[in-house]
Amino acid sequence: MENYPALIVVAPFVTGLLAGLFVWIEKRLSYPIVLAGLFISSFSAVQVLIRVMESGPIQYKMGGWSPPIGIEYRIDLLNAMVLCLVSGIAFLNLIASYRSAEKEIGDRVSSYYTVYNLFLTGLLGVTITGDLFNLYVLIEITSLTSYAQVAMGDRDRGPLASLNYIFIGVIGASFYLLGVGYLYMYTGSLNMADVAVLIKGSQGSSTVLVAFILCILGIWIKMALFPFHVWLPNAYTYSPVIFARVVAPLMTKVMVYIMLRLMITVFGYDYIFNTLNLSDAVVWLATIAVLAGGVMALAQKNLKKMLTYIIVSEIGYMVGGAWMGNQLGMTGAILHILNDALMTFALFLAVGNMVYRIDRVDITDLKGLFGKMPWTMAGFVLAAFSIVGVPPTCGFFSKWYLILGAMEKGAYHFAAALIISSLICAVLFFKVFEICFFESGSHGHDHSSHGPVAIEEAPVSMLIISGLVSLSLIVAGFYSGAIVNTIILPFLK
């Protein structure tokens, strides 16, 4: 079928709206409708990926108008991969978080699903589009829905976290929009491929330079690269579990994808690395981001917040790899988009299960959790190993490519930062394991810490998804060679 590219975005969009309609007619229907939409979306994404692998990039013209007159979707290997990732994670999360959403959001949950699907429409649309302004419109949808969802979380702190997020997010989005405006003034076009052709050969233009810096800066703010990260930890910590589980793995990764798209398709390697020669400066910035994220994570007492600082550190990995200016670094960055999304998803699934049972996840609340929630903790351990970068898990392989890339360029400081941050992660997670395993739980009224602890696991639906995703970390590790050879290297050629 020719219309799979449109379905990827339209299916969650239309089902989200239908769910919003059914809230007022028959509340119970909104969940299955939303679920069906995400299923169609992920199915189409897989179909598109298969097609792109067989016969090269796909172009889809919205409204039948050819670009640059109309809006086009252009799907190559990179965004086909990211599309599968986004729609798959969204679908799995919706199944896994059904119970926790009901518990946390209560009677408003049926209208919440509308917002959830609109958020994913935004992320998918941003990933698939080949038009600079369409990308902005969908960033707007993504941001608006995430502000609303963050504010629905923690009763006391959610709204404030959301407000900070709004202020900084709006600045980021308007920087990007200004950049697109400058590009339009210079070229008269909004289509990415068309703009790329029109600005080729105008290396010294001040307009293109300002447009480039504004776009990249805007995306960095949205991505929460180190000096611009201040909104992220609170926003992700105080949002409801169902949202934290999907925003933490996907939002920053999709923004990294946009950065790559702007670098590769719109402005081009030649402009960035030869004309402007920005590689060294940005790799240093990324190095600082990696270290700063790690150090700030060490200072946290809340498990969720600690993980959000690890995300800040991981963003540094991907930015550093992408701006290394060589193929190995770029391979590492792209592979890390995939791996980091999976690892973060696995971690937040496990944390969501803990929150479902014990509500507060300060590190001291986790005592005796291995006995109480053995399956959840098994998933958590696997995900933690992957973040640290222990070999059979996928986290190791992308770090390996990143370090190789840094060595090839001679950016030893970045390689050192990667290793130090891995060590910091190891320290962090073993601190958590120690408390969970060795310190007996002090939650019960009776202090019978000698007897076997009663198992109080999360619901089965949550556990199955959590277990599957954690196992997929090892599978992704084994197949990372294949992923690099069939998706990433053909894309970069």
Place this chain on the structure above:
Amino acid sequence: MRILAFIVVCLTGAFLLYGTSEFPDWGDPNSPASLHVAAYYIEKTYEETHAPNFVTAVVTDYRGFDTMFETAVIFTAGIGCFLLLRDFRGKKEHYYHHIPTGVILHIKDEKKSLTIGKEFGYMDKEWVPPDLINKTVCRILIPFIQIYALYVVAHGDYSPGGGFQGGVIFGSSLILLAISYDLKTLVKRVSERLLGIFAALGVLIYAGTGVLCLVMGGNFLDYGVLAPLFPGMADHIRALGMLVVEIGVGIAVMAVMTIIYINIVSEGRHDEGL
């Protein structure tokens, strides 16, 4: 800190000005922005879409996909307001006025209430005496505002206007009703359920038109393939498609404006407001 912020703002401004140094002159007919796609729109719009107003054609046809999501942005604002502000808890204190005498009753017990009818009427806590002039003027004005709103929506592809503008005008007529009478009058006539359904339905009309195009075998939002459904209108099929989506936008915007107003002024309780 304040000085630092000032310096940053100045530097950003200088940087933005630096970028404009290569801009074409103001209104330059040979600038890239007016030559590349803009020239195509001006030359071909009428021929291709039969819509005399080519701004509308660009907004709802050539770049109609963006506009669909812009409508979704507005819908999101509405549902966000509902999710965050709506408060279903009842009011603790009730005020009534005895219609024949004008005596005001204040009932502090939240379980007790009086039946509303000829004898007793609801009253807001911050009660303002009904202003006959305001009420009468608004009552006369509101229908005309609404007809004008419908005109703006329907005439969007001929003259400046369209769904967003028309929807806002229609929404403001409802808000005027709430201001000149009181919030309860509005909520009684236009229920929350109706507004919620309209908000989603409006965007669904837009997206549904796109899906219909998919079903008819075209690309998403390719109004041209809808021609078999409207025999005899093949020439104007694109203009007709634009009108349908404009109506959708109008409905959604009208409903969302009202939802936002009601939720914000009554702090989500839908009982009393400005």
